Amino acid sequence: MYRPNDLAALSGHQLPIVVWGNGACVNAGNRFRWFLTEVASYGFLVIAIGPIGPASVEAGPSPPTVPGTAAPRPADLPPPATHSSQLIDAIDWALGESARPASPYYRRLDSHKVAIMGQSCGGVQAIEASADPRVTTTMIWNSGLMTKPTSMGGGKTLTKDDLKALHAPTAYISGDAQDIAFPNANDDFDHLARIPVFRAYELGVPHTGTYRETNGGEFGGVAIAWLNWQLKGDQKAAQMFTGHRCGLCVNPRWVVHTKNID
DSSP states (O other): OBOOSOGGGGTTOOEEEEEEEOGGGOOOTTTTHHHHHHHHTTTOEEEESSOOOOGGGGSSOOOSSOTTTTSOOOTTSOOOSOOTHHHHHHHHHHHHHHHOTTSTTTTTEEEEEEEEEEETHHHHHHHHHTTSTTOOEEEEESOOOOSSOEEOSSSOEEOGGGGGGOOSOEEEEEEOTTSTTHHHHHHHHHHOOSSOEEEEEETTOOTTTTTTSGGGHHHHHHHHHHHHHHHHOOHHHHTTTSSTTOTTTTOTTEEEEEESOO
């Protein structure tokens, strides 16, 4: 878990809940430590899949070929170490703690503001878990469904029809064409028609994103702005995404497409 250190200092303000699925299906909650710490520092409870692993798990890129992105998983590899259901478990736990009088989180979490995010394999898991009606917004990072059925192990086999279960504002963020998930994200965007959806990619960025750069790099700033807008109603943060002169729209490092977003 990642959260502000002093919960008592919230002075009645409640933390929105953000749950995170790791790239490469890694079952280690500190895999994206630096990125998620930055997000949490803006006033969120972030819960990542998996226990804390050795410091070495925080270093280096995710494997370039993972389930649910651009290539099938070889039959001789073990099944994914994480499942979509863990994201639902995280939401259940947070809401339970917010309602439990003896918990340090008692009445300090906003049960009506829940985001699901995930990178690569975790992004596919986030798509499946986002069918949960409690989800307020979804962010898919360097990920998207393949055109053929995609199984994450322990979850259902997903097809593009499962995108219809997305019911809340959704953002797809990735690198450019060198990102193996680039075509998957683009195709998902093309399939989504009913919900607000934001699609952006950063030029010169590969599948490994900017997560391990200082403060999560460019991706860290995008995550914080989207969550501040969607979960806290921050209209200044919304300016990064809304209008033809949105912050990312005029940034020469980014390419943006939107549907149903003012």
